[in-house]
Amino acid sequence: MALTNVSLMMRPLIALLLLSSLVLHAAPPVPKLNPNEEGATKIVGQIKPAIVKITQLGFDGVDGLGSGFVISADGLIATNMHVVGQGRRLQVEFSDGRTFDVKSIHASDHHLDLAILRIDAKGLKPLKLGDSDKAEQGQPIVAMGNPEGLAFSVVQGVISEVREVEKLPMIQVAMPIERGNSGGPLLDRQGNVLGILTLKSVRTANLGFAMPVNDLKKLLADPNTVPMERWLTIGVLDARTWKPVMGGKWTQRAGVVKAELPGDGFGGRSLCLWQGAEVKEPFEVAVNVKLDDESGAAGLAFCSDGGNVHYGFYPTGGELRLTRFDGPDVYSWTIHATVPSEAYKPGDWNQLRVRVDAERLTCFVNGVQVIEQLDDTFRGGKVGLCKFRNTSAEFKNFRVGSDLRDKPLPADVVARVNTSLEAFLGNASVREQTLQSLVAEKGPGRRALNDLVKEIDAQVAALRQKAVTLRKLGSDLHQRTMAGELAALMAKPEDEISLLQAALILARHDNPEVDIAAYERVLDRMADELREDAEIKKGGEASVKRLNRYLFQENGFHGNRYDYDNRANSYMNEVLENREGLPITLAVLYLELARRLGLDHLFGVSMPSRFMVGFHDRADGKDTDAVRLVDVFDGGTLLSEKEAFTVALGDDAEVEDAFLRPATKPEIVARMIRNLMSLGGHEPMLTDVVPYLGLLIATEPEELRHRFERYLARRTLGDRAGAREDLRSILDNPPVELDEEQLRELHSTYEQLGEH
Numbered sequence: 001m002a003l004t005n006v007s008l009m010m011r012p013l014i015a016l017l018l019l020s021s022l023v024l025h026a027a028p029p030v031p032k033l034n035p036n037e038e039g040a041t042k043i044v045g046q047i048k049p050a051i052v053k054i055t056q057l058g059f060d061g062v063d064g065l066g067s068g069f070v071i072s073a074d075g076l077i078a079t080n081m082h083v084v085g086q087g088r089r090l091q092v093e094f095s096d097g098r099t100f101d102v103k104s105i106h107a108s109d110h111h112l113d114l115a116i117l118r119i120d121a122k123g124l125k126p127l128k129l130g131d132s133d134k135a136e137q138g139q140p141i142v143a144m145g146n147p148e149g150l151a152f153s154v155v156q157g158v159i160s161e162v163r164e165v166e167k168l169p170m171i172q173v174a175m176p177i178e179r180g181n182s183g184g185p186l187l188d189r190q191g192n193v194l195g196i197l198t199l200k201s202v203r204t205a206n207l208g209f210a211m212p213v214n215d216l217k218k219l220l221a222d223p224n225t226v227p228m229e230r231w232l233t234i235g236v237l238d239a240r241t242w243k244p245v246m247g248g249k250w251t252q253r254a255g256v257v258k259a260e261l262p263g264d265g266f267g268g269r270s271l272c273l274w275q276g277a278e279v280k281e282p283f284e285v286a287v288n289v290k291l292d293d294e295s296g297a298a299g300l301a302f303c304s305d306g307g308n309v310h311y312g313f314y315p316t317g318g319e320l321r322l323t324r325f326d327g328p329d330v331y332s333w334t335i336h337a338t339v340p341s342e343a344y345k346p347g348d349w350n351q352l353r354v355r356v357d358a359e360r361l362t363c364f365v366n367g368v369q370v371i372e373q374l375d376d377t378f379r380g381g382k383v384g385l386c387k388f389r390n391t392s393a394e395f396k397n398f399r400v401g402s403d404l405r406d407k408p409l410p411a412d413v414v415a416r417v418n419t420s421l422e423a424f425l426g427n428a429s430v431r432e433q434t435l436q437s438l439v440a441e442k443g444p445g446r447r448a449l450n451d452l453v454k455e456i457d458a459q460v461a462a463l464r465q466k467a468v469t470l471r472k473l474g475s476d477l478h479q480r481t482m483a484g485e486l487a488a489l490m491a492k493p494e495d496e497i498s499l500l501q502a503a504l505i506l507a508r509h510d511n512p513e514v515d516i517a518a519y520e521r522v523l524d525r526m527a528d529e530l531r532e533d534a535e536i537k538k539g540g541e542a543s544v545k546r547l548n549r550y551l552f553q554e555n556g557f558h559g560n561r562y563d564y565d566n567r568a569n570s571y572m573n574e575v576l577e578n579r580e581g582l583p584i585t586l587a588v589l590y591l592e593l594a595r596r597l598g599l600d601h602l603f604g605v606s607m608p609s610r611f612m613v614g615f616h617d618r619a620d621g622k623d624t625d626a627v628r629l630v631d632v633f634d635g636g637t638l639l640s641e642k643e644a645f646t647v648a649l650g651d652d653a654e655v656e657d658a659f660l661r662p663a664t665k666p667e668i669v670a671r672m673i674r675n676l677m678s679l680g681g682h683e684p685m686l687t688d689v690v691p692y693l694g695l696l697i698a699t700e701p702e703e704l705r706h707r708f709e710r711y712l713a714r715r716t717l718g719d720r721a722g723a724r725e726d727l728r729s730i731l732d733n734p735p736v737e738l739d740e741e742q743l744r745e746l747h748s749t750y751e752q753l754g755e756h
Contacts, residue, residue: 022503027369043142044154046191048095050127051144054079054117054183057089061357067069067184068092068117069193070126071220075100077117078216079183081108084115086235086251089228092119105231105556107223108580111563112168112215113198116223127185131194132212135162135171143175143197145184157192162212171195171210186210188630207345218562222637224580226556234286237272238525245271245306248387253577255518257395259387260300265308268327271748275401279356284404285383286353288397291346294318296391299352303378308332311378312386313354313363315370318346322363322371326376336361336373343368351397353404367406396515479691482509486682487698490666497665500592502699503572503585506672509695514573522576523589527596536597541628544615547590548636555579557586559633570675584611584672585631606631608669610648612639614660627660669699686713691720704735714755724753 010110050070054077066083084090087381090102099117138671139159157175164170171194186195195210235251237244244250248263248270263270278286285302298316307413308328310323312337314321319340326332343366343713344350353364356379365373450722486505489497500523501516508514532535533545560569560580575581575589590613594602603625605614613630629644631637641660645653663671677692693710700706711726727750734743 023442043187043189043191044144045462046468047078047127047142047185049125051095051184053093054083055091055093056083056085057091060198066182069118069144069183069185070124071129071216072126072608073122073124073125075103075119075121076106076126077102077119078196079115079117080196080211080494081110081113081115083183084108084117086231086358086388092117094520098680102228105226107219107225108556109219109560109562110580111560111566112219113468114196114210114211114216114219118218118225121304127187127193129190129217130188130194130681131170132162132194134170135159135188135194135212137161139174140189141173141194142187142189143173143181143184144187145181145197156368169215170198171212173208173210175208181208186213190457192746197351209615212385215562220641222558222561224556224558226579227554230554230556239275242384243273243275245273248272254522254573255396255515256599257385257398258392259385259395260392262390263387266369268296268387268389269325271304271310271384272386273301273304273306273382274598278380279383279400281379282355282357283400284353284355285400286351286398286404287385287395288349288351289315290349290394291315292392293674295393296348296387296389297321298385298387298391298393298395300354300383301386302354302356302383303380304382304384305378306382309378310381310386310549311354311361313352315344315346315350315352315365316388320344320363320370321367322361322373324375336375339370341365341368343370343372349396364506383526391563439646439697458682476691478512479509479694483691483694483698486669487701490669490699490701494665498592499588499595499665499668500572502665502669503588503672506669506676506695507571507573508572509691511573511678514571521577523592523596525549526593530593530597536599539599539601541615541617543594543597544602544628544630544636544638547594547599548638552630552635557581557589558635559583559586565679567676567679568688570672570679582611582675583631583633584668584675587611587613587670588668590632602630604668605644605660606663606667607644607648607659610646611671612648613666666699670696673699678700686717689713689727690717704730704733720753724750727753 032246036480052066052068052070054066056064056066064085066079068077068079068083071078072465082671091099092102093099097580098350100121102117102298103120104118106118108114124217137159137261137510140156141159142154142156144154155175157173158175162169162171171186181197184197185193185198187193193213195212197208197210236252237250237252237257242250242252242257246263246265246269247261248259248268249261250270250272251260257272259272262268265271285300287300289299291298294317296315297312297314299312301310301312304310310325312321312323312325316338319338321338322336324334324336326334345366351364352367353367355362355364358379359374359376361371361373361375362369364374383400387393389579428558429571473538482505486509487503488500489505504514504516504519508516530546532592533546535542537543557575559581559582560566563569564582568578569580569582570582570585572588575585581589591602591604594600601615605612607629610631613632614627615630616625617628627641629639629641631639631644631647634647639647641655645655645659673692673695677689688708690713693706694712696703696706697710707726707729711723711730714726715723727746731743731746731750734746738746
């Protein structure tokens, strides 16, 4: 995606702005820019030396452009996060032609869409940061940037309103904002920065938005620096697994490979070849692919010589195509077949699979055979992914093997499932009888036909309702499965429990698309980078300081202070991708990285309101029970016991030993689940709480309070069978606190729940 496009992160925001029925204040008229006006001319002269053009450099040139501005004399540049992108080298150009490579991402925040870059320059002329809290409706403003690549252009207008959109304060401006203005400054007529231009509305050319500069000040005060050499690894393909061929832009976020931009080959062809061993027939290769549009193509490449020669099987134009590529251009290509298929789902994930035998190629989409072709021209070689033209595509679950077919379930299992579903859905015979009676009904033909159509429409609506009901059943099944996996993990001995796996199960519980193995590999690769480090091998405080530098300075992990309640902070996959999270998710990352490195002296500390990592201080070689705390939410700051309690509870807090003991892994996981239950700043719906209570029961099965909470929730929701199940578990092992009368009441309630 070019930098001049609005990031995916901001699209929900734009949709809200364009589609909501929000009543806007009438925007004041836009003043005409008068080049001869003394005030405007003076401002332009003041700010132009501080304005920069930001270029994102790809493998084959410029990937996109954006704007920014100087905020410190020693080389700090403010811009938008979506201007920075990820995994690409950045260059800053001033109006006098000087260019600088970006040395580090000094600070960044995905939620605010803000970033601060550092270049190696001195004596710059920074803009003065104003106070966006004092911005007023109708106030004259000036902006400068690089609209549509036209560098260092100026425009003026007025502030229409300061409003909150999706919990973000934003300055709405009445002035022309074009692509490429993103990241430029919004200034008052005294030259003070009030905001950072962020996005444009398509409702009108004279309507745009800027992030308040006071949010930038927060980021400046609390940076999360990532050196450029580390930044370039974010989203970069794992070279041990993939090799791009013929250009294009291939990136990887954990388990998903994304292809953007046309390649260098004819028709924008680009390949990404798997670096496993060369395959021999018979073999199969498969992948799940999703195209953003059907104007191009993307799918599987196989029997590749590493260049222009290979086969390709891919969707294009809503159909499936098998092509033999004998050379670099269309004159050397052979399209074997282009066929439609009802099994293909445009705009959605589709599973492609190809079987290569000695003489035959057989192609499948979503398990349905669509093409069979006799062709033995190429065999062996590499397998991988291919993409054509401007279409962007995502790939996941790439695999190679001798037989990748989905294995059928045993017949007795299928029979049991079908019987259960029939009983669950019910009433099929009643509907059929109703339909027959309507067909046989006497009366005018048209009325009978219309009545019949209405009845069929009613059946269609019922089928839709069945689909909704079955979808809910599938969601419940997935959540039960995740709870079962978590229970099995928590049943292991403490030293065999993987907190990372537990955290990823929680993430997958809410998002079935989370690829647990892919994110585990991410942490494995991080551990590989540190395994031979001298400070890590030394252990003790030296290893703690090295972990702190690695995570918080070199890789930019940080606590999310500005959008604390965002659920992404509680999902470990999101924490690994966005490099920000809550104290407990950052602590789990810290502890799991330490575990992989054999640093067993670190443990979780469940402080009130601030989870931390602890280790026993061994100052001057003397054993002591004193605990040193690592505040992972604050960049790994090392704290004494007293300092930690001050951070967590305030200046008057007293040290309590009970809070300093090592937290067990089930306790840590239970706290993460409670966090998910309480996010959003309001009382959660009971329907949302019940699945999380199931996770708590899986984590701490001996804690009957979890079971009792779920019993009360299920009973309130009218789930008599579920409530009875939980109450039976409580009665089988009643708490000692219950007296005989209370037990009799519970037994009576249990019997009542069984009555219908």
